Amino acid sequence: MQSSGTQSVTRETPVHLEGLGKDYGHFTALKALELTVPQGTSFGFLGPNGAGKSTTIKLMTNLIRPSRGRAALFGIDVRQEPTRALARIGAVIETPEFYGYLSPLETLAYVGRLRGMPKNEIERRSEAVLKEVKLTDWADHRIQEFSKGMKQRLAIAQALLNEPELLILDEPTSGLDPRGMAEVRDVIKALKGEGRTIFMSSHLLGEVQEVCDDVALLNHGELLIHGSVRELSRGADTSTFQTTFLHSPTPQELEALTGIPGVVEVKAEGDSTVDLRISGGEDGQARVLEVMVSRGLKVITYRPLGSSLEQLYLDRIQESDRL
Numbered sequence: 001m002q003s004s005g006t007q008s009v010t011r012e013t014p015v016h017l018e019g020l021g022k023d024y025g026h027f028t029a030l031k032a033l034e035l036t037v038p039q040g041t042s043f044g045f046l047g048p049n050g051a052g053k054s055t056t057i058k059l060m061t062n063l064i065r066p067s068r069g070r071a072a073l074f075g076i077d078v079r080q081e082p083t084r085a086l087a088r089i090g091a092v093i094e095t096p097e098f099y100g101y102l103s104p105l106e107t108l109a110y111v112g113r114l115r116g117m118p119k120n121e122i123e124r125r126s127e128a129v130l131k132e133v134k135l136t137d138w139a140d141h142r143i144q145e146f147s148k149g150m151k152q153r154l155a156i157a158q159a160l161l162n163e164p165e166l167l168i169l170d171e172p173t174s175g176l177d178p179r180g181m182a183e184v185r186d187v188i189k190a191l192k193g194e195g196r197t198i199f200m201s202s203h204l205l206g207e208v209q210e211v212c213d214d215v216a217l218l219n220h221g222e223l224l225i226h227g228s229v230r231e232l233s234r235g236a237d238t239s240t241f242q243t244t245f246l247h248s249p250t251p252q253e254l255e256a257l258t259g260i261p262g263v264v265e266v267k268a269e270g271d272s273t274v275d276l277r278i279s280g281g282e283d284g285q286a287r288v289l290e291v292m293v294s295r296g297l298k299v300i301t302y303r304p305l306g307s308s309l310e311q312l313y314l315d316r317i318q319e320s321d322r323l
Contacts, residue, residue, distance in 0.1 A: 012074060014039055014166040014197045015060065019069030021221075022055050029055040030221040032069060037199055037214070039165075042192040044208030044229075045201040047218035048317060053201040054094065056218075057170045060199075061091055073166065090159030091168040095175065096151055100144030104135055104154055107143065111158050122161075129157040133187050149180025156187055167191065169200040173207060185211060205313050217313060219320040225312070232309055238264055238279045240305045241288075246298035248272045253297065260291045275305065 009016050015037035022030040030052045037043045047053050058064045060071045062082040071078045076085040098107055105126055112122030130136050133153040143151065152172060159167060172188065173181040188211045192198060202208050208215055209229055216226040225232060248271045249257070257266045257276065262284040265277035278284050289302055 009036055010075070012039060013037070013072075014041075014074060015043075015199055016072045016075075017056070017060070017069065018072070020056065020059055020066055020071055021068040022052075022059060022064065023067040028221055030059070033218075033221075033223055035216060035223065035226070037197065039197055040195050041214055042188075042198045042212045043200065044212030044215040045199065045218065046203070046205065046208050046215050046313070047201075048203050051203075051218045052221040053203075053218060054170055055221075057091075057093060057168060057199075057201060061086065061089075061093065061168065063093070088164055089166040089168060090162065090164035091170075092152075092155045092159050092172060093168070093170045096155035096158075098143045098151060098154065101142055103140050103142060104130060104157070105139050107154070108158060108161055111161055115162055117162065125161050125163065129160045132160065132190065133157045134183070147180060149176050149183050152176060152180065152184050153187055156184070156191075160191075164196075166197045166199065169198065171201055171203070173202070173204070181207075205310055209309060215309075217316055219317055220323075222320070224316045224320055229309065232312060238277055238315065239281075239285065240275055240277045241285060242269070242301070242303055242305050243274050243276055243292075243299060244301040245272045245274070246300055249274065249297070256295070257292070260288055262288050272300075 013036060015035065017033050017035040019032040019034060020030060021028070021032045033056060045053050045056065055064070059066050060073065060078060062078045062085070066079065073085045074088055078085045102110070108126040108129070109122055112125070117125070130139050133156050135150065135153055135157065138146070138150065143154065146154070156169070156172070169188070173184050176184065185207065188198065188200065192211060200208070200212065212229060214228050215232065217224045254266060254268060254274070257263055257274065262278050262280045263276055264279050267275040269275050276288065278288050280287070289299065292299055
């Protein structure tokens with residue numbers, strides 16, 4: 001499933017990838033990626049580990065050379081004019097490392113000087129970004145005292161220092177404990193609320209659903225699906241509903257469930273609980289419930305297990321792995 005309609009590309013389009021690919025000898029890490037991210041979009045670049053997400057981001061930020069195609073940021077070819085292309089972005093790529101003996105303020109001052117920012121601007125922006133990532137109270141502490149989640153938030157602060165129009169985040173919650181993950185997600189959601197364009201890679205579907213408007217699914221270096229989270233959720237082929245009955249269904253009734261139009265799979269999970277995998281979207285789900293009730297089955301609960309997007313994600317990854 002691809003997104004319906006063609007997205008317009010202008011000189012101000014934050015991300016536009018044309019046939020972008022990367023080979024390492026005989027191994028193809030990225031095939032020929034076509035992707036456009038409109039301004040103001042929070043974009044989730046989703047896929048399992050090894051799908052090609054980090055390779056794409058390194059190509060976008062000129063850390064590695066493409067084998068084919070091109071990446072353009074704000075209409076500027078990254079390979080031909082890297083300084084101009086990267087001037088309006090901030091990025092956190094892989095696990096950030098800092099000098100432990102420095103404080104956040106000292107680190108940001110160093111980064112600001114590397115970027116050629118004037119001293120008064122560095123001071124103003126340092127105060128602002130540390131507030132954004134909720135590290136104001138730790139501004140003068142040594143970074144060696146910080147947790148992984150705090151270091152990740154500092155990395156985001158560093159990426160925001162030059163007020164970028166595009167923020168690129170590569171697996172921003174990787175390796176964090178649940179608290180650290182929640183803290184980083186809260187920061188990203190706040191940045192999204194400001195209308196920034198965010199390009200975020202992740203292998204966690206729930207994370208992408210929580211903070212992103214649009215999503216692209218990558219596996220084995222190939223784009224599988226691309227569209228808005230809402231569209232893809234509605235258009236997913238199947239979803240699984242856990243159904244609890246007042247009385248345990250008989251073997252004959254279970255067999256009859258498999259014959260209901262739209263029911264793809266029936267799996268008994270307990271005395272009176274059955275998981276039904278259903279096709280046809282929301283219409284299909286409503287029809288199956290109507291048929292069960294009309295046949296005299298007393299349904300107590302009928303609820304989705306996970307999301308339809310989750311089922312779509314798993315189905316497409318499994319299909320891709322079989323090819």
